[in-house]
Amino acid sequence: xxxxxxxxxxxxxxxxxxxxxxxxxxxxxxxxxxxxxxxxxxxxxxxxxxxxxxxxxxxxxxxxxxxxxxxxxxxxxxxxxxxxxxxxxxxxxxxxxxxxxxxxxxxxxx
Numbered sequence: 001x002x003x004x005x006x007x008x009x010x011x012x013x014x015x016x017x018x019x020x021x022x023x024x025x026x027x028x029x030x031x032x033x034x035x036x037x038x039x040x041x042x043x044x045x046x047x048x049x050x051x052x053x054x055x056x057x058x059x060x061x062x063x064x065x066x067x068x069x070x071x072x073x074x075x076x077x078x079x080x081x082x083x084x085x086x087x088x089x090x091x092x093x094x095x096x097x098x099x100x101x102x103x104x105x106x107x108x109x110x
Contacts, residue, residue, distance in 0.1 A: 016099055023100070042109060044107060049102075051100070054095065058088055059092060
């Protein structure tokens with residue numbers, strides 16, 4: 001099984017995890033990947049850090065939403081537009097601070 005996960009780096013303290021949860025997407029993983037895999041009866045085969053691509057994607061979305069602000073505000077409403085921009089800005093901040101990591105993981109049967 002393979003997929004992408006957004007999570008906190010291993011060894012991040014409680015304060016960092018709380019900050020990552022505040023700034024990151026709704027379901028930020030804080031469980032170590034090997035433990036997470038074990039909960040579903042699998043083991044971690046490999047992990048590739050793709051955080052730079054995650055940062056570029058978030059930055060692109062933020063920039064595109066800024067560029068198209070007027071029609072997005074008209075479609076989404078002011079509150080939803082501002083909330084979306086705040087969430088993306090928060091994710092960018094968390095990535096830059098080293099609080100969020102995106103990984104491509106491959107899991108297999110132990």
